[in-house]
Amino acid sequence: MRFGSLLAFSLLAYACHGQALAGSAPASLTCTPLTKGSSMQLDGTIPASEETLSLVVSSREHRYTLSDAGSETTVIESLAEGVFALNIRSRGFDTTLYAIPATVKATPLPYGTDARFVAKLTALRPSRHAAAGASYLYDDYVRDIKMSCHYRYEI
16 A cells, blocks of 8 residues: 555656756747857747757858758856856758856746846758758858857746
8 A cells, every 4th residue: 555655646746857857948039149240049938847948040041940850959047146058960061159257147037037148059060051951061160159148947
């Protein structure tokens, strides 16, 4: 009888834990260049605890969208401590954005966070983006472009 009660309690606790994660929402991210002569921009949503990546990388008239399909996304975020890093591996190329810790200004919201920070972006040039299966060279990337970013997460 004890084993059955323990098993039932464990299953109930597991089910309740899963429901708590289901209420999360994606965070919005908008970044514009601080580097003179650059027109690189990021705009869209990044995952919270679910698959909700939809980030547009643009430069002048060229653009591409990073989405859930075929992408591996890693977000490390502790904005109150000045930490934000985003890495997206999609179609054989990496997009990396990381905040410069001293620039992070986070404001807690009743059900989320609003933050602004300066970050460095390394991404594939939108003018070089090709169909899946393409291989990219070193010169196809822009590296360490300083960006002014606005991050907002709210349930």
